[in-house]
Amino acid sequence: MKNEALEVLKNRRSIRRFKPEQISQEVLDVVLEAGTYAPTAAGTQCPVIVAVQDPDLVARLDAMNAGILNNQNISHPYYGAPTILIVLAPEDAIVPEIDCALAGGNLLNAAYAAGLGSCWIHRSREMFESAEGKALLKQWGLPDTMTAVASIALGYPDCPHPQPAPRKSSYIIKV
Numbered sequence: 070m071k072n073e074a075l076e077v078l079k080n081r082r083s084i085r086r087f088k089p090e091q092i093s094q095e096v097l098d099v100v101l102e103a104g105t106y107a108p109t110a111a112g113t114q115c116p117v118i119v120a121v122q123d124p125d126l127v128a129r130l131d132a133m134n135a136g137i138l139n140n141q142n143i144s145h146p147y148y149g150a151p152t153i154l155i156v157l158a159p160e161d162a163i164v165p166e167i168d169c170a171l172a173g174g175n176l177l178n179a180a181y182a183a184g185l186g187s188c189w190i191h192r193s194r195e196m197f198e199s200a201e202g203k204a205l206l207k208q209w210g211l212p213d214t215m216t217a218v219a220s221i222a223l224g225y226p227d228c229p230h231p232q233p234a235p236r237k238s239s240y241i242i243k244v
């Protein structure tokens with residue numbers, strides 16, 4: 070069976086080098102919309118996706134994440150991506166982590182389908198538990214108690230498309 074959606078799911082890879090040019094609003098909207106169609110527990114649609122494109126704010130998020138990472142080898146954890154997506158949910162959501170992770174997965178796959186590169190970047194929870202992160206949430210009109218689950222570097226790839234690691238033989242068990 071050959072199917073475009075299946076090809077996207079199989080061929081999406083994490084991209085860690087980006088062109089500096091910003092992505093178009095049209096493409097951004099396509100990706101964001103795909104995120105909103107992920108399943109959510111009880112259909113609550115609890116995630117909120119914040120798209121950050123202001124270069125100063127992107128640099129600030131990069132520095133916040135780097136501060137938590139504290140790894141000399143990775144000074145720019147968002148790899149110079151011109152757009153950062155943050156996926157958050159209210160702390161009292163039924164399963165905030167699961168709902169946001171599914172939305173994040175949709176965003177990554179949609180990004181690849183739309184010709185963009187993306188990479189899930191860890192430590193978003195710590196970023197938005199900090200005083201600086203909470204202040205940003207307030208600025209964005211969100212409760213400062215929201216849980217950030219996913220953050221995604223997004224932009225045009227500036228590298229050859231990576232090859233996937235071989236899949237482990239024990240991935241699937243048919244019983």
Ligand SMILES: Cc1cc2nc3c(=O)[nH]c(=O)nc-3n(C[C@H](O)[C@H](O)[C@H](O)COP(=O)(O)O)c2cc1C
Binds near residue numbers: 081083084085189231
């Ligand atoms: C929960 C989660 C956290 C991740 N955090 C990071 C990260 O902080 N930095 C990074 O470069 N990649 C991160 N990744 C990307 C993984 O390293 C990547 O998905 C994995 O190596 C498989 O490669 P692929 O996405 O190209 O298939 C993360 C992925 C997930 C699912």
